[in-house]
Structure formats: C-alpha cells, structure tokens
Amino acid sequence: AQSVAQPEDQVNVAEGNPLTVKCTYSVSGNPYLFWYVQYPNRGLQFLLKYITGDNLVKGSYGFEAEFNKSQTSFHLKKPSALVSDSALYFCAVRDGGKLIFGQGTELSVKP
Amino acid sequence: GAVVSQHPSRVICKSGTSVKIECRSLDFQATTMFWYRQFPKQSLMLMATSNEGSKATYEQGVEKDKFLINHASLTLSTLTVTSAHPEDSSFYICSARDYGTSGTDTQYFGPGTRLTVL
Numbered sequence: 001a002q003s004v005a006q007p008e009d010q011v012n013v014a015e016g017n018p019l020t021v022k023c024t025y026s027v028s029g030n031p032y033l034f035w036y037v038q039y040p041n042r043g044l045q046f047l048l049k050y051i052t053g054d055n056l057v058k059g060s061y062g063f064e065a066e067f068n069k070s071q072t073s074f075h076l077k078k079p080s081a082l083v084s085d086s087a088l089y090f091c092a093v094r095d096g097g098k099l100i101f102g103q104g105t106e107l108s109v110k111p
Numbered sequence: 112g113a114v115v116s117q118h119p120s121r122v123i124c125k126s127g128t129s130v131k132i133e134c135r136s137l138d139f140q141a142t143t144m145f146w147y148r149q150f151p152k153q154s155l156m157l158m159a160t161s162n163e164g165s166k167a168t169y170e171q172g173v174e175k176d177k178f179l180i181n182h183a184s185l186t187l188s189t190l191t192v193t194s195a196h197p198e199d200s201s202f203y204i205c206s207a208r209d210y211g212t213s214g215t216d217t218q219y220f221g222p223g224t225r226l227t228v229l
Contacts, residue, residue: 034218101155
C-alpha cells in the first residue's frame with residue numbers, strides 16, 4: 001500500500017529564514033506526490049505535485065519540493081518564510097484514484 | 112487552479128435531524144469527487160469516493176446508510192448525514208478530481224463544512 005509520513009508535527013521558523021517541511025514516502029511503482037496547505041477552518045489548497053520529470057518541482061506562493069528517489073523523500077521548501085505561511089501542511093501520495101495523506105505538519109513562522 | 116465550493120460552510124443542528132452538504136466544481140467537470148472528515152489538528156480521513164451516475168464507494172468502517180452520497184451531475188455531489196448525533200460533529204471536506212488537459216489530474220478541495228450536532 002502507498003503511504004507518506006511527515007516526521008514532524010510542528011516546525012518553527014523565523015520570518016525570512018528558509019523553511020523545510022519533511023515528507024517521506026513508501027510506494028510500489030512510480031510515486032505521484034502532492035503538497036497541500038490548510039489554513040484554519042478552511043479546506044486544502046493545492047501547492048504542487050510531482051508526477052515525473054524534473055526532481056525539483058515549483059509550486060504556488062514560492063514553494064518548491066525536491067523529489068529524492070534514493071531517500072524516498074519529497075520535502076517542501078521555501079527560501080524565505082513569511083508569517084502568512086503559518087498553516088498546516090499535508091503531503092499526499094496517490095493510491096489508485098485516491099489520495100493518502102500524511103499526518104500533517106504545523107508550520108509556525110514568527111516575525 | 113480549479114475551484115470547488117461547499118455549502119453550507121457551517122451548520123448547527125439538533126440530534127436526530129439530517130443535514131445535507133453540497134460540493135460543486137465551479138469551472139470543471141468532475142466525474143469523481145471525494146468526501147473527507149477531519150478532526151481537530153488531525154489529517155483527513157477519506158469517507159467515500161463519489162462517482163457521477165453510480166453508487167459511491169465507501170471506505171471501511173463508514174456507514175453508507177448514515178452518510179448518503181449522491182453524485183447526480185458532473186459538477187455536484189451531496190453528502191447527507193442522516194439522523195445526526197453529537198459524535199458526527201466534525202469538519203467535512205469534499206474534493207473533486209480534475210483530469211484536465213495534458214493529464215494534469217489533480218484533486219481540488221472545497222473550503223469545508225463545520226457540522227455541530229447538539
């Protein structure tokens with residue numbers, strides 16, 4: 001079965017510093033990986049996805065993610081964090097027609 | 112990206128009543144929609160896959176007679192929580208699968224519905 005894991009429940013970053021939200025995956029076959037962000041009491045917003053091709057995927061709001069096959073990772077990154085980036089981030093993998101989500105990582109960016 | 116709406120955004124009802132939640136894909140057609148449930152500070156739990164023109168596929172442990180799903184058109188799926196009880200209080204989120212052009216195939220999510228059963 002396909003699965004993803006987000007090893008950190010919470011990540012704290014100072015505004016202006018780079019941020020990384022970690023995700024590792026376990027799949028059979030080629031992984032289709034996604035990142036979503038959720039603001040309080042809201043649905044999920046699509047950030048980016050990896051299907052095939054370049055290992056570095058660029059997404060919305062300045063986020064990017066690097067697909068690393070040898071480390072089975074798909075970490076989300078941003079060079080300079082904003083306070084407004086504070087939210088809950090979910091990594092997901094496609095399993096058939098469904099998405100399997102990680103546990104979520106709460107990102108807190110302090111001024 | 113594509114837009115998915117949900118209505119209502121918030122509902123409070125008495126125990127024993129039924130509540131209907133609508134999920135619409137606004138700028139694309141969705142043959143497949145999904146219904147999730149989310150508890151505070153937790154991940155999304157897939158409840159069921161809604162297929163246009165056919166019966167929904169429910170995940171293990173989800174009561175199909177309690178959570179009725181109808182996907183009558185390519186842009187609308189509804190979830191009805193029948194005879195709601197306080198333990199059904201939760202945040203319900205729908206998503207719609209956009210196959211798009213060039214095989215983009217991405218799920219887009221609605222803003223969620225906060226259900227509180229008194």
